[in-house]
Amino acid sequence: MTTQQETRPSASAKPVRWAADAVAAMREGARLRLDYSARSLWSVDRMIEEIRQEAAPYEAVELVLRGFGAYAGEVIARQTGGEWWSSGGDHWVRTPDGRLWDPIEEARRCYSGDGSLRLLCRDASGGAARA
Numbered sequence: 220m221t222t223q224q225e226t227r228p229s230a231s232a233k234p235v236r237w238a239a240d241a242v243a244a245m246r247e248g249a250r251l252r253l254d255y256s257a258r259s260l261w262s263v264d265r266m267i268e269e270i271r272q273e274a275a276p277y278e279a280v281e282l283v284l285r286g287f288g289a290y291a292g293e294v295i296a297r298q299t300g301g302e303w304w305s306s307g308g309d310h311w312v313r314t315p316d317g318r319l320w321d322p323i324e325e326a327r328r329c330y331s332g333d334g335s336l337r338l339l340c341r342d343a344s345g346g347a348a349r350a
Contacts, residue, residue: 231303234289234310241286260337267329288323291336298344
């Protein structure tokens with residue numbers, strides 16, 4: 220069995236990079252500053268909704284959604300003291316209470332009109348996400 224110290228770096232490397240890429244893309248392309256706060260997830264939810272309303276094909280926005288989900292996961296990890304876990308190419312955030320959260324899948328659900336990264340963060344942080 221692998222120890223937590225061994226799995227943390229490899230589990231977090233990709234989603235942390237995807238999140239950073241999303242932050243840079245939003246700053247450069249949309250002039251939106253994402254600061255890893257729970258409050259910033261309002262803007263991310265709104266951006267996903269705007270993309271959805273444009274009816275872009277899922278294949279065209281898949282990587283953007285992955286980046287937004289990874290960003291939300293980083294917000295959750297920072298708010299709760301959680302950490303990234305991965306298996307079979309999927310990535311989740313495990314909060315200190317032992318629950319697993321799938322922010323990348325939640326971003327996909329947002330695109331289908333049935334999700335919210337802001338609410339996921341609120342739920343993961345026990346309803347009291349810090350701004």
